[in-house]
Amino acid sequence: xxxxxxxxxxxxxxxxxxxxxxxxxxxxPKPKPSKCPICTIEYYQQxxxxxxxxxxxxxxxxxxxxxxxxxxxxxKNPDLWxxxxxxxxxxxxxxxxxxxxxxxxxxxxxxxxxxxxxxYVAVLIVYAMAFIIPIILGVIMKYILKSELGVFDIVCMxxxxxxxxxxxxxxxxxxxxxxxWFFLMCGLANSTIFLLVNxxxxxxxxxxxxxxxxxxxxxxxxxxxxxxxxxxxxxYAVDD
Amino acid sequence: xxxxxxxxxxxxxxQGQAKFVDYAHMNQQEVQVNTLDxxxxxxxxxxxxxxxYKLSYVIIPRMKETQGxxxRNWDLWxxxxxxxxxxxxxxxxxxxxxxxxxGTIFIIMWGGSAVITVNAKLLGGQVSFFQSVCxxxxxxxxxxxxxxLITFFQSYFGFFLRIxxxxxxxxxxxxxxxxxxxxxxxxxxxxxxxxxxxxxxxxLSWFCIFI
Numbered sequence: 001x002x003x004x005x006x007x008x009x010x011x012x013x014x015x016x017x018x019x020x021x022x023x024x025x026x027x028x029p030k031p032k033p034s035k036c037p038i039c040t041i042e043y044y045q046q047x048x049x050x051x052x053x054x055x056x057x058x059x060x061x062x063x064x065x066x067x068x069x070x071x072x073x074x075x076k077n078p079d080l081w082x083x084x085x086x087x088x089x090x091x092x093x094x095x096x097x098x099x100x101x102x103x104x105x106x107x108x109x110x111x112x113x114x115x116x117x118x119x120y121v122a123v124l125i126v127y128a129m130a131f132i133i134p135i136i137l138g139v140i141m142k143y144i145l146k147s148e149l150g151v152f153d154i155v156c157m158x159x160x161x162x163x164x165x166x167x168x169x170x171x172x173x174x175x176x177x178x179x180x181w182f183f184l185m186c187g188l189a190n191s192t193i194f195l196l197v198n199x200x201x202x203x204x205x206x207x208x209x210x211x212x213x214x215x216x217x218x219x220x221x222x223x224x225x226x227x228x229x230x231x232x233x234x235x236y237a238v239d240d
Numbered sequence: 241x242x243x244x245x246x247x248x249x250x251x252x253x254x255q256g257q258a259k260f261v262d263y264a265h266m267n268q269q270e271v272q273v274n275t276l277d278x279x280x281x282x283x284x285x286x287x288x289x290x291x292x293y294k295l296s297y298v299i300i301p302r303m304k305e306t307q308g309x310x311x312r313n314w315d316l317w318x319x320x321x322x323x324x325x326x327x328x329x330x331x332x333x334x335x336x337x338x339x340x341x342x343g344t345i346f347i348i349m350w351g352g353s354a355v356i357t358v359n360a361k362l363l364g365g366q367v368s369f370f371q372s373v374c375x376x377x378x379x380x381x382x383x384x385x386x387x388x389l390i391t392f393f394q395s396y397f398g399f400f401l402r403i404x405x406x407x408x409x410x411x412x413x414x415x416x417x418x419x420x421x422x423x424x425x426x427x428x429x430x431x432x433x434x435x436x437x438x439x440x441x442x443x444l445s446w447f448c449i450f451i
Contacts, residue, residue: 041358048362049429081359084438089267092439096446103450108398116340 008019013063047152058082062160065194068201070157078152083159087130090165094122097173098231100103105175118231125226128164133219134158137212145209147202157198164190165227180232184224192220291318298381298416314370319377322384323349329387330447333394345447350410352440353377360424360433367424376437379417380444382409387448402449410445414438 037043054073059082060071094119106112137158138151168187172180194202195216203209245364295318327345331338350373357372390402397405417437425433 023309041362045362048359048364050432052431055432081363081432084359085432085439088436089439092443092446094411099450112450114334119344172428 007125017139044080047078049077050081054079055082057162059086059163062163062194063190065164066197067191068197070160070194070198071153074153074156077152078156080152080155080159082163083130083155086159086163086166087117087126090162091119091126093166093169094126094222094231095119095142097169098122101173101175101232101234104173121230125223129223130162131155132157133215137165137215141202141212145202145212147209149202150151157195160189161194164194169227170225175234177234180234184228188220188224192217193219287315287317290315291321294318294378295381298378298413312372314368316370316374316377316406319353319374319380321351322377322380326380326387326444329391331385333391341447344391345444348443349377349380349441352443356436356440359436360421361431363425363429364423365429365433372421372424375417375420376440379413380441382412382416383441383444383448385409386445390448406445406448409448410441411440413445417441 026130028174054077057073058079061067061073067184098112098118102115103112105146134155134157135151138149138154141147141149141154165187168183171183174180199212199216203212274359284334290313298440323346326349327342330345331341353373353376355377357367357369360367360372361369383406384406390397390406414437421437422430422434
């Protein structure tokens with residue numbers, strides 16, 4: 001039998017004699033420095049240090065998009081709550097509202113077929129717009145164009161810029177072509193103006209930085225075209 | 241809280257000491273029970289009792305935090321059964337591929353619960369991950385009732401009655417989980433931690449209207 005270096009005496013069968021009282025040592029594991037800090041949940045704790053009045057203020061800044069107040073609202077505290085839940089709300093509205101809009105137009109209401117693909121496409125488009133595109137833009141702006149804004153500042157800004165679409169898309173349930181285009185244009189204008197106004201300080205630096213307006217505008221336009229031609233297309237004939 | 245180690249379902253697989261939770265008298269006695277030897281019906285009845293006890297909390301939401309404390313003995317069997325029931329009920333009645341619906345409901349329910357819990361934790365809530373997932377899962381019960389009613393009594397319900405039934409179920413679910421979840425959060429963060437729950441139940445309720 002192996003001797004594990006214990007202080008206890010053993011009899012012939014290996015049972016412990018005169019057992020020594022064990023001293024309880026509280027073992028506190030040291031937090032290991034992770035190789036990938038962004039991969040841990042703790043890293044994201046810093047982006048949820050907000051209260052509900054901060055969220056109201058930021059959404060208000062976004063709706064009143066012509067005032068360049070967003071950076072003052074945010075300060076040094078960009079959050080991820082806004083981008084995450086505003087984009088999730090939009091996904092729900094696209095899914096529910098898109099199907100509701102089709103239901104209102106449908107003549108044969110008893111055999112209405114629910115379109116489940118709306119949800120998967122909505123998740124793809126909206127999360128790409130709220131996270132992937134601003135991360136790419138943020139990285140380009142910070143590391144190539146030497147902006148003072150961090151990547152998460154840009155993500156936060158993009159997330160809140162989508163807040164106007166919540167109201168716009170609810171109104172788009174009304175199944176009239178002209179009404180839908182009108183509301184989508186309002187949403188596009190609000191969202192794009194918000195982004196451009198708040199990035200103006202960065203864009204006016206030199207000719208290179210002005211070019212950042214091009215992808216911003218084109219992605220927003222692409223977004224409303226997706227909304228109109230996929231989720232809220234008006235089908236006057238019943239299709240299978 | 242960590243002392244309340246619940247004996248897991250299928251506890252016949254685990255030998256040794258187990259804490260016997262006597263729900264009838266609402267206190268815990270430490271009894272050495274070798275759960276391998278007990279009859280299967282005993283194991284099943286104990287777990288079913290536990291599930292029914294928690295469901296009674298959902299049906300009659302208690303606003304006082306002290307009474308909600310019993311819900312902290314979390315288990316995931318209740319939420320699993322409820323999510324399966326909901327997914328199957330909605331799948332039966334649909335005239336489309338029921339496996340898409342089944343998968344969608346399942347993912348929304350479990351993924352949604354996880355995301356809401358992580359959100360609450362990141363906002364600084366003193367909530368354990370599995371407790372929260374357990375409560376959110378159990379509070380889907382009113383939506384389940386609405387789904388079953390709509391599926392099996394479809395011919396009696398017009399469209400507006402459906403909306404009323406689903407609306408009541410949605411408010412009931414949200415209110416049930418509210419009393420547990422909002423007690424975990426600071427006053428200034430209550431709205432932003434409760435809003436995702438509202439969205440989650442609205443998502444699930446929406447499926448009941450159009451199926």
